Amino acid sequence: MYFHSVTLDESKCKGCTVCIKGCPTEAIRVQEGCAHIIPERCIDCGECIRTCPHGAKMAISDPFTMLEDYDYTVAIPAPTLYGQFKDTISCNRILTGLKSLGFDDVYEVAVAAEIITEKTNAMLADKKPGFPLISSSCPVVVRLIQSRFPSLLDQLAPVISPMELSARIVKEREKDRPGKIGVFFISPCAAKVTAVKTPRGFEKSAVDGVFGIKDIYKSLSKAVNEVEKEEPLSKASYVGISWARTDGEGSAVYSENHISVDGINHVIDILENIENGHIQDVDFVELMSCPAGCVGGPMTVENPYIAKTRIYNRESRNREKGGEVRNPVSLKEKVSFEWDYKLESSSIYQLDPDYQKAMQMMEEMEKIQEGLPGLDCGSCGAPSCRALAEDIVRGNASETDCVFKLREKIRELTHEMIELENYMPPGLYKKP
Amino acid sequence: MIFEYQVSGEDYSLAGRASSSIKKKLKQLGLPSDVIKRTAISMYEAEINMVIHADGGNIRVELSSDAINIVLMDKGPGIPDLELAMQEGYSTASEAARELGFGAGLGLVNIKKNSDHMNIHTVVGEGTTVSIILNLAVEGTL
Numbered sequence: 001m002y003f004h005s006v007t008l009d010e011s012k013c014k015g016c017t018v019c020i021k022g023c024p025t026e027a028i029r030v031q032e033g034c035a036h037i038i039p040e041r042c043i044d045c046g047e048c049i050r051t052c053p054h055g056a057k058m059a060i061s062d063p064f065t066m067l068e069d070y071d072y073t074v075a076i077p078a079p080t081l082y083g084q085f086k087d088t089i090s091c092n093r094i095l096t097g098l099k100s101l102g103f104d105d106v107y108e109v110a111v112a113a114e115i116i117t118e119k120t121n122a123m124l125a126d127k128k129p130g131f132p133l134i135s136s137s138c139p140v141v142v143r144l145i146q147s148r149f150p151s152l153l154d155q156l157a158p159v160i161s162p163m164e165l166s167a168r169i170v171k172e173r174e175k176d177r178p179g180k181i182g183v184f185f186i187s188p189c190a191a192k193v194t195a196v197k198t199p200r201g202f203e204k205s206a207v208d209g210v211f212g213i214k215d216i217y218k219s220l221s222k223a224v225n226e227v228e229k230e231e232p233l234s235k236a237s238y239v240g241i242s243w244a245r246t247d248g249e250g251s252a253v254y255s256e257n258h259i260s261v262d263g264i265n266h267v268i269d270i271l272e273n274i275e276n277g278h279i280q281d282v283d284f285v286e287l288m289s290c291p292a293g294c295v296g297g298p299m300t301v302e303n304p305y306i307a308k309t310r311i312y313n314r315e316s317r318n319r320e321k322g323g324e325v326r327n328p329v330s331l332k333e334k335v336s337f338e339w340d341y342k343l344e345s346s347s348i349y350q351l352d353p354d355y356q357k358a359m360q361m362m363e364e365m366e367k368i369q370e371g372l373p374g375l376d377c378g379s380c381g382a383p384s385c386r387a388l389a390e391d392i393v394r395g396n397a398s399e400t401d402c403v404f405k406l407r408e409k410i411r412e413l414t415h416e417m418i419e420l421e422n423y424m425p426p427g428l429y430k431k432p
Numbered sequence: 433m434i435f436e437y438q439v440s441g442e443d444y445s446l447a448g449r450a451s452s453s454i455k456k457k458l459k460q461l462g463l464p465s466d467v468i469k470r471t472a473i474s475m476y477e478a479e480i481n482m483v484i485h486a487d488g489g490n491i492r493v494e495l496s497s498d499a500i501n502i503v504l505m506d507k508g509p510g511i512p513d514l515e516l517a518m519q520e521g522y523s524t525a526s527e528a529a530r531e532l533g534f535g536a537g538l539g540l541v542n543i544k545k546n547s548d549h550m551n552i553h554t555v556v557g558e559g560t561t562v563s564i565i566l567n568l569a570v571e572g573t574l
Contacts, residue, residue, distance in 0.1 A: 148459070150465040151465035151466065151468055151469035151472075153465075272448075272452060272455075275455070275469060275472050275473075276448060276451060276452075276455075276472050276473060276476035277472070277473035277476065277477070277542065277546075278448075278476065345465060347459070347462060349456075349459050349460050350459070350460060350461070350462035351460050351461065351462070352462070353462060355461060355462065355463075355497070355568075356497065358460065358461045358462055359433060359461060359495065359497070362433060362457065362460060362461060363433055366433075390460075
């Protein structure tokens, strides 16, 4: 039922508690010497991959051998791929190298991003004032809003992602081709792997497989080096390329009052503020879970900030050359953009579906929490004392999981033993 | 169930903590997201008002089976002309507060708009008590 790209390699996990602290949805617990990811809570942001000192967290994608199952294969690379190579290496060269790995064609997701920008502009034109439109392009953000900020679901742009649109365009374009057509996303992002297996807003993804950039990078960089003749595969303009970094999508829309936020904790902070009604003069909110945007994705190889500068450089070169948005209008009309259904709250934080029962549990939780030391040390395997109290009420932990509580109990027991030591059964007691 | 909070009037960066904490609890209780949002907006506005105008104060939130009852008490300067203060766009917030994006003069209007009942008791020189009630009596959800 739940699939997650972000997973744990148990053999590498030391059972330390570094990851539980950084998890923005409190989805990790350490039990029996090993971390466990709670599948209902995980949003595939990859923070634990960044923080685990032992490399025990990882993002899995599909095996490259999958290509063999298809008769005609098309790679759809994220614009982030361009940031993984020095900006002196042309986009055409990178795409030619990518194609030579075994694909029949390449279609840039950046082109689809340009189409989504157009769609966003149309949505902004007839938006209710006072309610900023929130971008739905980051799959982590979509899941975060569903689970932690369901009251903002109405403000989420109800459109498919550039990746999904690319795949639909390719499938539409190749629909008369005989044989099995396979579309493969070249991904910087773990959550995209999850989004393909369990999409939000529609039933089935048009993407057939996802390959992490890090997983193909070795063979790709070799192939890029060996390109003899560059093919004119790159069609995207600076607008689409800019989506790889923070504020690319944001500055591409027609809005003077947009904000662009990156990093999962900053994203959470801004969502709190939107929910409180504190953000009023903003039309559009771009939210990126990863630092610096998609270039900071857990399946990239280059440092996010270096990659970001490379993206900037490619953009300005494209702009100087008079790069412009050239959308395949004919295809646009045949492919649907919008979600098929409205997203619903996944309310994973609810203590119980029955309000009265939930109230009782909360009262108990408050009581337990008062007795805990409040140091949020993590030794119990839960990220905070409050989280432990919640786990106890839910029946997933016990108070003695807390080392301080355990120590207290031992002391009480010891005192009792010492006291008992003073007593002798009357038959054994001898007068001195 | 009762929750109490002390709000400091010194630190703008901490303003909103109490509202966030309540919001989290309401989510755990599984209340409808519309109720959560309206509570968050009205309590946040009132909490911010406390920080901007009154050097902080106390907040008491009572959750019962049919309502959320929020009482915010401060010992600030009081509101001299309540009718004027209730007008959209009217604000006496300091320049420093405005620079941080507060004090647009929408506070009280917003609270009234988002809550089911609002009552303000204010005495100049003594302080202000704002009571906010949100009804939970929604069929089927409780």
